[in-house]
Amino acid sequence: MSNPILQLQNIHRHFFQGGEDLHILKGVNLEIQAGETVSLVGASGAGKSTLLHITGLLEKANEGDVMIDGVSCNGLSDIKRTRIRRNEIGFVYQFHHLLPEFTALENVVMPQMIAGVGGNKARKRAEELLEKMGLAERLTHRPAQLSGGEQQRVAIARALANRPKLLLADEPTGNLDETTGGEVLNILLDLAREEGTAALLATHNTSFAKRTASCVILKDGKLHKGVKMGA
Numbered sequence: 001m002s003n004p005i006l007q008l009q010n011i012h013r014h015f016f017q018g019g020e021d022l023h024i025l026k027g028v029n030l031e032i033q034a035g036e037t038v039s040l041v042g043a044s045g046a047g048k049s050t051l052l053h054i055t056g057l058l059e060k061a062n063e064g065d066v067m068i069d070g071v072s073c074n075g076l077s078d079i080k081r082t083r084i085r086r087n088e089i090g091f092v093y094q095f096h097h098l099l100p101e102f103t104a105l106e107n108v109v110m111p112q113m114i115a116g117v118g119g120n121k122a123r124k125r126a127e128e129l130l131e132k133m134g135l136a137e138r139l140t141h142r143p144a145q146l147s148g149g150e151q152q153r154v155a156i157a158r159a160l161a162n163r164p165k166l167l168l169a170d171e172p173t174g175n176l177d178e179t180t181g182g183e184v185l186n187i188l189l190d191l192a193r194e195e196g197t198a199a200l201l202a203t204h205n206t207s208f209a210k211r212t213a214s215c216v217i218l219k220d221g222k223l224h225k226g227v228k229m230g231a
């Protein structure tokens with residue numbers, strides 16, 4: 001069997017605040033395979049965003065290792081960590097962070113051009129992704145001309161544009177109503193499975209968490225296996 005796409009090994013994170021040692025993550029372990037979707041739930045302040053930041057190589061753990069497709073990222077230089085982050089990891093946030101002056105299509109083309117993909121190829125990939133998102137009629141719309149759900153679908157297409165091995169999403173539907181959020185989540189999960197992307201999604205919405213292949217709960221600094229969920 002091939003390597004898991006993501007392995008978190010004994011991750012610890014402390015914050016030192018006002019003379020106090022806040023030990024937020026106390027030995028977190030997790031494995032996610034290609035095409036596997038996992039939701040991350042936990043009370044506010046449990047450390048979900050901190051764990052996603054460490055997993056996305058945006059910050060470092062005080063102890064432990066993040067392995068991306070078998071590569072140990074702990075001891076790598078900042079340049080190598082940035083390269084892995086750019087090439088192997090896609091991010092979706094609660095707010096879409098699309099570039100307002102560019103169209104939907106251009107927003108999805110852009111990260112590919114930055115990664116060195118040629119214009120025609122990048123455009124074709126962007127069109128395909130946006131069509132799968134049900135946005136074929138919205139390619140030339142700017143973010144302000146799109147609904148919240150449409151904006152978030154463009155953000156998901158952008159995150160997947162460079163075919164990342166790992167998709168990290170922090171409350172990807174947190175800014176949407178229940179129905180729209182559910183639709184956006186289904187699209188995200190279908191696409192991640194279809195593309196073989198490993199996905200870790202932090203969410204407060206327990207009914208949404210049921211739609212991923214598995215669910216982990218962050219509590220008292222450790223991950224606990226959630227009840228085995230649906231698909």
Ligand SMILES: Nc1ncnc2c1ncn2[C@@H]1O[C@H](COP(=O)(O)OP(=O)(O)OP(=O)(O)O)[C@@H](O)[C@H]1O
Pocket residue numbers: 015016017022024042043044045046047048049050051
């Ligand atoms: N840079 C920092 N310095 C000090 N404390 C921090 C820092 N970043 C996070 N924390 C603390 O770590 C804890 C976990 O924060 P985090 O944002 O990861 O939680 P969360 O589970 O994502 O919460 P929410 O669901 O409310 O977004 C909180 O108590 C927070 O105050």
